[in-house]
Every structure is written in C-alpha cells, then in structure tokens.
Amino acid sequence: MTINIGETVFFGAGRFLRIGAAIILLGIAACSSTNAPGPVAAGMGPKDTGTFPNLNIKPQVAAPQFTEAERNAKLAQLKADENAQGAKGGGPKVTDQAALKDLAKKHGGETLKQIEGKCDPALDPTCK
Template sequence: MTINIGETVFFDAARFCRIGAAIVLLGIAGCSSTNTSAPVPMAENAGPKDTGTFPNLNIPPKVANKQLTQAETSAKLAELKADGSAQGAKNSGGAAVANQAALADLATKHGPQTLKQIEGKCDPALDPTCK
C-alpha cells in the first residue's frame, strides 16, 4: 500500500488557502463605509394612531376609476363573445383529409429530403434551383 504524499500535502494546502481567502473576504465584507450603528428613522405618520374613538367601518371605500354602467358591460361582453366565436370558427374543424396514405408517405419521406437539402446534397428533382 502506497500513500501519495504529494496529493495529501497539496490538497491540504489548497484547503487552507481557500479557508484563509474566505475569512479575508468575510472580513472585508463586514467593513462598511456607512454608519449602520444609528437607528433607522421612522416616518412621522407611520403605523396606527390612537384617536380615542372607534373606526367608522360604514364609510364606503373610494373607487380607483369610473365604473362601467350595465349597458357598457353588456356591450363589451357581446363584443368579446362575438370575437371568441369568430376565432373559434376559424380554428375549428379543418378540411377532411382526402388521402391518408399520401400524408403518411409524406411523413416518412419529408425528414430525409429536408436533411439532404440542408446538408447541401440537394436533389434537382426536389429543388430546381439546386446546383
């Protein structure tokens, strides 16, 4: 059984260097040019205030914007439904496939033909502009 002294010595030295570098970096990171010992000032109006009375929960909240009327809501919904049905009509049910065998044949040959064109081994029968 042999012990490789070189590996043990160099790996241990590297470990000590990494530990030393980490300690130095942590020490540098701990130093700061700003004074962090002073407490952070709070805003004057922050937090709850004791007014000596109970809050009035019956006050309605302020709205962020003008609300839609019932007529505007109905018009927007009708417009959205019309757009949705038009979109559905475009995408629903394509034309029926006339020849399933032709599509299967295309699927088996399309990949190799495309690879030939990409690799520069083009076939004039496939691509008339090929030279």
C-alpha cells in the first residue's frame, strides 16, 4: 500500500500537483517582494532621477567626425606604411607547396625521433 502511495505522489499525478504548487509559491514570492511604487499618473512625463543614462538628453559626441579628406589622408598614410613594410621583407613569403611536402616527408621522422627522445647522435650531437 505504501509503495503505491509513494509512486502516486512522486511519479504519477502528484508530480503535476507539486509542479503547480511550486509555480504558485514562486508567483506569490515574486509579487510580494517587489518594492515598486504605485502606477504613474498619466499626465506625468519622464523624470530626471540623476542616474545614468538619461535617455531624454541627446548624448554629446566625444570627438568630431572625420571628413572625407581626413579619411582619405589617413588611408593613404596606412597604405604607404604597408608598402614600406612590404619593401623591407615583412610581407608574406610565397613558397612552393610541393617542396614543403617533400621536406616534411624527409625530415618528419627525424624530427619525431628527436621529440620523442629517440634522437640520432649523427643528427644531434647533444643527444645522449
């Protein structure tokens, strides 16, 4: 008999009753914990509470916007800096992919031996 009652309360229709009771209790707790004042009168507008942000005042701009001439001058300066950096050899180097794959095939095993501690003294004189 006890098993049937426990099954009904915890697994059957009692589950829905517990969920409903929890929702009601949470709703009551939420309604009783609000400290909001009564409704605002219809004739009253927004108030300045002195807190940030005040959405009734248009924000000030921090700095004047670039003009087209200033924008073009700054872009030209950036392009000149980019070209100067590329002339120094700082640009990306294009290499032959086939040569890189061939290098990986030849030196991959040796590199793995050194990494794993099974190095070859002929390749690495510091290897013991």
